[in-house]
Amino acid sequence: MAKQEKRQDKKKEVEKKEETSAPAANISKKGEKIKEDLDKLMDKIDDVLEENAEEFVKNYVQKGGE
Amino acid sequence: MKSRIFGTETEYGIVVRDDGSSDPVNNSILVIGSCPVLPATHILWDYENENPLNDARGFEIEGEKERPGPEYNRLLNKLMFNGGRLYVDGAHPEFSTPECLTPREVVAYEKAGERIMELCRETSNRIHRRDNGTLLYKNNTDGKGNSYGYHENYLVERSVPFDRLLTELVPFLATRQIFTGAGKARSENHTDAVDYQISQRADFFEVLVDLNTMVKRPIMNTRDEPHADSSKYRRLHVIVGDSNMSEISTYLKVGTMLLVLAAVEEGELSGISFENPVRAIKEVSRDLTLKKKYRLADGRELTAIDIQRVYLEKAKKVFKHEKEGYSKELLARWESVLNQLEEEPALLSKELDWLIKKELMESYMAKKKCGWDDPRISMMDLQYHDISHEKGLYYAMERDGFVTRLITDEEITRAMDYPPEGTRAYFRGMCLRKFPKEVYAASWTSVLFDTGNAVIKRIPLMDPFKGNKALVEKIFNSSFSVRELLEKLAS
Numbered sequence: 001m002a003k004q005e006k007r008q009d010k011k012k013e014v015e016k017k018e019e020t021s022a023p024a025a026n027i028s029k030k031g032e033k034i035k036e037d038l039d040k041l042m043d044k045i046d047d048v049l050e051e052n053a054e055e056f057v058k059n060y061v062q063k064g065g066e
Numbered sequence: 067m068k069s070r071i072f073g074t075e076t077e078y079g080i081v082v083r084d085d086g087s088s089d090p091v092n093n094s095i096l097v098i099g100s101c102p103v104l105p106a107t108h109i110l111w112d113y114e115n116e117n118p119l120n121d122a123r124g125f126e127i128e129g130e131k132e133r134p135g136p137e138y139n140r141l142l143n144k145l146m147f148n149g150g151r152l153y154v155d156g157a158h159p160e161f162s163t164p165e166c167l168t169p170r171e172v173v174a175y176e177k178a179g180e181r182i183m184e185l186c187r188e189t190s191n192r193i194h195r196r197d198n199g200t201l202l203y204k205n206n207t208d209g210k211g212n213s214y215g216y217h218e219n220y221l222v223e224r225s226v227p228f229d230r231l232l233t234e235l236v237p238f239l240a241t242r243q244i245f246t247g248a249g250k251a252r253s254e255n256h257t258d259a260v261d262y263q264i265s266q267r268a269d270f271f272e273v274l275v276d277l278n279t280m281v282k283r284p285i286m287n288t289r290d291e292p293h294a295d296s297s298k299y300r301r302l303h304v305i306v307g308d309s310n311m312s313e314i315s316t317y318l319k320v321g322t323m324l325l326v327l328a329a330v331e332e333g334e335l336s337g338i339s340f341e342n343p344v345r346a347i348k349e350v351s352r353d354l355t356l357k358k359k360y361r362l363a364d365g366r367e368l369t370a371i372d373i374q375r376v377y378l379e380k381a382k383k384v385f386k387h388e389k390e391g392y393s394k395e396l397l398a399r400w401e402s403v404l405n406q407l408e409e410e411p412a413l414l415s416k417e418l419d420w421l422i423k424k425e426l427m428e429s430y431m432a433k434k435k436c437g438w439d440d441p442r443i444s445m446m447d448l449q450y451h452d453i454s455h456e457k458g459l460y461y462a463m464e465r466d467g468f469v470t471r472l473i474t475d476e477e478i479t480r481a482m483d484y485p486p487e488g489t490r491a492y493f494r495g496m497c498l499r500k501f502p503k504e505v506y507a508a509s510w511t512s513v514l515f516d517t518g519n520a521v522i523k524r525i526p527l528m529d530p531f532k533g534n535k536a537l538v539e540k541i542f543n544s545s546f547s548v549r550e551l552l553e554k555l556a557s
Contacts, residue, residue: 043433045462048462049442062090064214065077065214065215
């Protein structure tokens with residue numbers, strides 16, 4: 001029983017190693033995809049960003065709190 | 067791990083568009099007064115046991131205690147089903163979580179407070195016909211030298227000397243911003259100029275230790291109001307942290323503090339002391355590479371990550387045999403975050419606020435071909451913290467999968483409606499749920515009932531560990547009136 005478990009653990013380890021040593025091309029592809037998605041999000045940001053950013057930020061004055 | 071009670075307070079920045087008078091106190095009152103999820107509107111905050119002027123160094127500062135009349139009391143204070151407090155503090159709406167026992171719990175209750183605030187905002191806009199006029203920000207600065215706070219409160223045994231806490235915690239607090247910082251474009255409060263820094267609050271800390279929270283802010287605050295038996299406990303009031311949008315940043319902020327406090331109590335001391343902590347906290351905030359070394363009082367030179375690792379090792383030693391509880395998960399995450407920050411901070415650009423925000427701003431600048439001085443970047447710096455899910459940029463990042471979460475929406479919804487089960491917050495929350503009409507007033511340390519008799523009956527809750535579900539659930543289940551509840555509590 002114990003041996004079997006050990007063997008399984010080893011198998012898992014090997015699988016893990018394989019996962020982490022996935023081809024570099026895949027990783028950079030993933031990175032590119034994230035960049036693309038972020039790029040798309042940036043267009044949407046303009047739709048929600050307060051208009052007249054400069055004015056808005058200038059007028060945002062708070063009393064110190066606490 | 068010994069149980070520890072703790073919770074957080076969050077002040078929100080407030081704007082009402084097209085508001086000629088712009089009175090922030092009045093605006094804050096209108097926002098919390100619109101809360102659609104209250105047990106009752108007549109309940110008072112009981113100020114009887116409040117004394118924020120006690121100093122941990124062993125004296126009481128002279129000053130006027132806050133005692134508003136009943137009408138104003140009701141305008142300023144709302145007690146919530148979850149045992150928390152919604153109120154107006156100074157010129158800001160604020161939410162205090164109920165007393166919690168685990169860091170995951172505090173994340174859920176803090177987010178619940180944010181959602182309750184958002185419900186208040188929407189309702190207020192509707193009632194007062196302000197369209198989308200009221201905006202709330204969970205941040206800490208207006209970018210012009212005015213800061214509002216985020217405070218953590220930890221119950222600490224009175225037997226631990228304050229001096230030991232001070233010495234041990236300052237280097238920890240000055241460096242933990244590398245995972246708790248909420249990020250800020252530029253600098254303020256007459257500090258060195260910078261494009262982007264790690265912390266919202268670092269620019270505001272001018273002294274090492276004091277009772278003040280509003281001017282000349284100290285890294286270690288000495289407010290010693292334990293809301294419990296003061297011969298047994300002190301309150302550690304931590305004012306140096308940022309408000310976080312990221313659940314993981316909040317979890318690490320509160321969680322690592324719990325581990326370090328336990329280590330200090332056990333006498334596992336780091337031995338670290340900055341040559342100049344007030345300068346160090348600002349320098350750490352400005353070093354985005356996390357490679358800079360800081361000079362310690364004993365002449366050693368360590369990076370912020372090195373310093374955090376010293377505290378991590380002490381905590382590991384204290385908790386090495388602990389199998390249950392939250393310490394294992396916390397230690398693992400703390401270590402892995404430090405490892406990743408050391409390897410490449412950008413690895414955490416979905417986890418930690420200052421890196422999520424940095425990724426957002428840098429992507430925008432690349433796309434729009436603009437720089438840090440563009441007013442749209444300053445706007446993003448603010449709007450990242452907008453708690454509206456339609457307008458908030460943190461939530462825009464979350465929606466599109468650029469934020470890793472820690473808890474679920476179900477946990478947050480539950481935390482809006484129900485108190486934590488392990489502390490006296492359970493008793494408070496259940497009284498408010500079951501007998502809202504008869505609750506006359508309540509506070510951290512009391513629930514007062516008006517049953518129509520000659521006197522108001524006061525139930526003291528001085529022990530924050532009592533009144534939990536295990537102790538009082540049966541009493542609530544078998545009490546169908548306040549009279550029955552009071553009889554059973556007395557017997």
